[in-house]
Amino acid sequence: MTDDPADRTLSPDEAFEVLGNETRVDILRALGGSDDPVTFSRLRERVGMTDSGRFNYHLDRLTGHFVRKGEDGYELRRAGERVVEAVLSGAVTDAPVLERTEIDQPCHYCGAPIAVRFREERVELYCTECAGTYAHTDPGGETCADADADDADDADYGYLGYHPLPPAGVADRDPEAVFRSAWVWGHLELLAASAGVCPRCSATLDRSTRVCEDHDPDAGLCGACGRRYAVAIDLECTNCIYDESGAAVVGLADSAHLVAFLLDNGLNPFAPTAETLPAIGRAYHNFDEEVVSTDPFEARVTFAAGEDELTLTVDSSLSVVDAERR
Incomplete structure (x- = not known):
């Protein structure tokens, strides 16, 4: 067994519960626009949230399965990339005719x-x-x-x-x-x-x-x-x-x-x-x-x-x- 949270499989209920918040989706989208790890302060600035403690709570919910935390900052894991791709493709949000x-x-x-x-x-x-x-x-x-x-x-x-x-x-x-x-x-x-x-x-x-x-x-x-x-x-x-x-x-x-x-x-x-x-x-x-x-x-x-x-x-x-x- 490994203690790495990234290796823990989420149930569908758990995954959608984590993603069911506008701020967390905004965090994923902000990370999706960067090729390099983003620091906590820079990421909070991109998302536009002034409350550091509240922002840290939402970021912590994503870290592990959807977001990787490293010495240089935060970046998307593949699961996070798939979420951003689905959102930006319009597949889960848009219905043009x-x-x-x-x-x-x-x-x-x-x-x-x-x-x-x-x-x-x-x-x-x-x-x-x-x-x-x-x-x-x-x-x-x-x-x-x-x-x-x-x-x-x-x-x-x-x-x-x-x-x-x-x-x-x-x-x-x-x-x-x-x-x-x-x-x-x-x-x-x-x-x-x-x-x-x-x-x-x-x-x-x-x-x-x-x-x-x-x-x-x-x-x-x-x-x-x-x-x-x-x-x-x-x-x-x-x-x-x-x-x-x-x-x-x-x-x-x-x-x-x-x-x-x-x-x-x-x-x-x-x-x-x-x-x-x-x-x-x-x-x-x-x-x-x-x-x-x-x-x-x-x-x-x-x-x-x-x-x-x-x-x-x-x-x-x-x-x-x-x-x-x-």
Whole structure:
């Protein structure tokens, strides 16, 4: 056993009780703006508290788990940094809303302009003309399709899904910049999730595959499952509440074959530009799928970029068992 208070695990009740005070949050934010340890007097000055004894009480409550005290002063521990990051991202304090706005980006299915809307840390995407990727209702348990069933004007839009984005990502950005930022942020999360790592807590994700056996690929959105594609993957964290679903590409985003295919065609999914993003979107989302067998499960997913094609044969966990480029 160690007597170091930093090594003692706090229960959720204890942690939130310690943080449930404006002065203590102000202390964490004041330390978050410094690269070097801050002396007691300098830190009290930054927080703006004149009562030294009262300030010392609040600082003492934080010291150990959230704040480290050294010979040169005080600095944040990693737990304190995570609190400051969450506060400044707006995730626990802000709720900005961006009303649905048409932007100069094409739908990856029909080429019509798309519209974006931000709410509850999601940049939702809509086609202004075609049926999109998912139904607004949720007939197949599709997590990505649950956003807008109650909106009266949703019949005029096709739902394409959403990208996660903290509230800070909306500040000082126009709708097109919000879309690009959300695409980058969401793609990085998707890479972790497709590799089996929870993008929220880093624990292991369970993967499972669903297939609509009555799928009608010519109907746009299938009447049986409410999805454009028959194959869906479900990702559920074994530790936290992360639970997402999507088309096959969600489970293939980390595929070396797919990443190399895009890069070879001049499409960098890690640093998209306004010019390359439409082509990347088409390559990722406007693919062909063929369910070869359901027992055992086997499917072929074909991506296109320019005049090139990549066909990935996948198993029941959407792991690639064969790749062919043409």
